[in-house]
Amino acid sequence: MKAVALTEFGEPEVLSGQELEDPLVGPDVVLVEVRAAGVNPVDAMIRRGYLQSAYPHHMPLIPGWDVAGVVRAAGPAVTGYQSGDEVIGYVRKDHVQNGTYAELVAAPERTLAHKPRSLDFPQGAGLPLVGLTAVQTLHAARTGQGDVVLVHAASGGVGHIAVQVAFAMGAARVIGTASERNHDFLRELGAEPMTYGERLPERLAEIVGGDGKVDVALDFVGGQALRDSPSVVRRPERHVSVLEPDTVLSQGGRYVFVRPNTQHLTWLGELADNGQLRVEVQQTFPLERAAEAHGVLEDGHVRGKLVLTAD
Incomplete structure (x- = not known):
């Protein structure tokens, strides 16, 4: 099969097109013909070798944990999918080697869900992680009915989905930080935008009113945003970060490292099909231009998602 892989860690240029063996299909594994693969910051971290202390890595290494495609074959223990089904998945495995930047990916059944009807393949690939x-x-963060939620980096890949999912979980208000050029985008999603920068707690208090605090704070950027979170949330255990685990845990908050979950992914698909969830894809690239996509990703300020397409 054709794939984009690396044989050494480094800058985006280490990614190159290669001809590799087709993946094996185990008893509980689904072989997916890749139509699109999402590009995520963790892919760049893997490319640079930053996750070597967390997972065994093997070369040649195909990056990518997000996929949308069509089932070619299924192992004998697979019960939920058959040839021809359109699927999406967050295909994170215990070893880093056989990712989704390829024509074919062997996906454990537990990592997949049926593709939402309302999403095309690039949008589908942009959704899972x-x-x-x-x-x-x-x-x-135990988000629920009537909560006021603060989302740091709200126009990014995770952030723009979190804004919408918060409303689906019953949030009354969602306030999102973003650069000014993305404020109208956040308003389209129903959020109240505010800019990044200094004096965030004071500026937030002016927007929120009352005691100036929110019920839930979600951090998807780290740094100063994470350091500010304990001072803007009413209860420290309701601020959550996906970055800097030592910092957020020392603050009394929660650290989350995303896990495959078919039930969650299926529910997200239902939200999309019901018109409650929009997946913003800023740009698509042919698979062979993965290095260019990584360059754009690392330049920052991506609105929504970048996606590789295999056709």
């Missing part, structure tokens, strides 16, 4: 992260951080 960010969607699951949004759901799982909001669950960790």
Whole structure:
């Protein structure tokens, strides 16, 4: 099969097109013909070798944990999918090697869900990691009816989904930080935008009113935003971050590292099909231009998602 892989860690240029063996299909594994693969910050971290202390890595290494495609074959223990089904998945495995930047991916059944009818393949590939992260951080913060939610980096991949999922979980208001050029985008999603920068707690208090605090704070950017979170949330255990685990845990908050979950992914698909969830894809790239996509990703300020397409 054709794939984009790396044989050494480094800058985006280490990614190159390669001809590799087709993946094996185990008893509980689904072989997916890839139509699109999402590009996420964790892919760049893997490319640079930053996750070597967390997972065994093997070369040649195909990055990518997000996929949308069509089932080619299914192992004998698979019960939920058959050839021809359109699926999406967050295909994170215990070893880092056989990712989704390829023509074919062997996906454990537990990592997949049926593709929502309302999403095309690029949108479908853009949903799994960010969607699951949004759901799982909001669950960790026990988000519910009437809550006021603050989302840091609200126009990014995870952030723009978290805004919408928060409303689906019953939030009364969602306030999102973003650069000014993305404020109208956040308003389209129903959020109240505010800019990044200094004096965030004071500026937030002016927007929120009352005691100036929110019920839930979600951090998807780290740094100063994370350091500000304990001072703007009413109860420290209801602020959650996907970055800097030592910091957020020392603050009394929660750290989330996203996990595959078919039930969560299926629910996100239902939200999309019901018109409650929009997946913003800023740009698509042919698979062979994965290095260019990584360059755009690392330049920052991506609105929504970047996606590779295999056709």
